[in-house]
Amino acid sequence: MKEIVVISGKGGTGKTSLTASFAYLGGKDVIVADCDVDAADMHLLLQPDFANSDDFYSGELAYIHQNECIQCGKCADVCRFDAIPVIKGRYIVDPLSCEGCGYCARVCPTDAITNKDLNVGKWYVSSIKTGSTMVHAKLGIGADNSGKLVAKVKSEAKDIAEEERKDFVIVDGSPGVGCPVVSSLSGASFVVLVTEPSVSGLHDLKRVYELVKKFKIKAGCIINKSDINKNVTAEIVEFLKKENIVHIANLPYDENFTKAMTNGQTIVEYSDNHLKELITDSWDKIKRSVN
Template sequence: MKEITILSGKGGAGKTSIAAALAYLASNAVFCDNDVDAADLHLILKPEIKETYPFDSGSLAFINQSACTNCGTCQEACRFEAIHINSNSFPEVNPYQCEGCRLCERLCPVGAIQTSQNLNNQWFVSDTRFGTMVHAKMGPGEENSGKLVTRIREKAKELALENKAQFILNDGPPGIGCTAISSITGTNAVLLVIEPSISGLHDAKRLIELVNSFSVPIFAIINKYDINTEFTATVANYLNDENIPLLGKVPFSELFVESMLHEKSLIEYAPDHPISLNLKTIWKRISNN
């Protein structure tokens, strides 16, 4: 079983479009959407949810206003400025600012503050037309997204072993944050999708440094290469200097948008198009490495 994680240094590079296309080609695979903060692979794969699980994303404070004496201790002590005075002139907690540190609970002289586990987030095991998919849904500003990525990857591996799947294909998050770190740890290979722009290369370099720190093999695709052929050459030269195999270059095409509007991967939508044939070659190269 081989786990391949698709990443990009920045958003908008086309990572999920590439991931959806490769999902069509990856027969006998389990799919995992590691971009839990802004998941969108489900828009193309259209999963049918079979199992739902809650996820503890941290603690959240609550002030019992009937017990509160309005002494102001909690508001003064909160370093995250999460406690505000409401229209009734009593303190209340802003859930988007609260970090669940429980300091206010410990300092409240009358015990009017309690913290509880935040179980608003969920993760799922679903069926898709391509196979089993594990994915999640988090609210804005929620905590422990890296922990959630680790959890759904564990489930994907469990299902892959049960089903004797040949591949696990992860659609990872952009950037180098906690979710990216959790996506890289223990994976067998990273497929890096790079956009040929100054910011695209800059952010790809940061991601490559991160992946290298985990000693994980890296392969690359330059997506939308024809929007700036001169800079594409710069990116290709950098990859060559870093000994990162360039598996292929994908041109800009409105077919990606059209296929998404039809809720299909590009290869489903236009199987004989040159881009589809190119992506088939790219998948063959990375799956055989």
């Protein structure tokens, strides 16, 4: 079983549309994991049935029992996150600032502080229209995306793939270069970088690739909207060559990406044109590169 992780650094490059297309082309051979838990969108294209769900707990939140509190203020003194303001004479935990380090509870002389497990979201195992299974999640509002929910989604997807002897897990990765994407990348067999030829696309590609390099994972790259700026496309191609990244494909600027999405379909279902051919070729090339 091989794990293919699709990431982009920059948002809006077509990462999710392409991942869903690969999932569609892979059909029953592919278990899908949506690790972009912060703004998960792939369900809009693959229509999972949300059949099985479970709460996910990660981290803690301090809670002050007011009738045991003697207002000594030690908790607020040790808190490095200014998370215990005094409101109307009472020490109250601000849940948005509390990091759940538990320091306050350890210094409280009357044991008035307890730590509550924090529900950070839900995760799901669903059947999807490709005849396969998708593992996905929904992070709670303002929750700490420390990467643990991402790790959970991935490990569940891998377990299912191994149990059902599937060839691939395909992962829609998170944006940025911080914890969630680090979690998305760990254990991957191959990384697909989706970028666009804009100054920002190139900038973010280079930054996220620095991270990929730390993990020593083999990578390939799809340049989407490649005809928007030929100079930057050439620069990206140069970068891929220098870094030994497989140049998977150049895709054109094509509003069928949006039209398919508006229809709730993957591009390969929606359009029968050249674009479908290019994406099908890309998927074949990815499979060859992984093996």
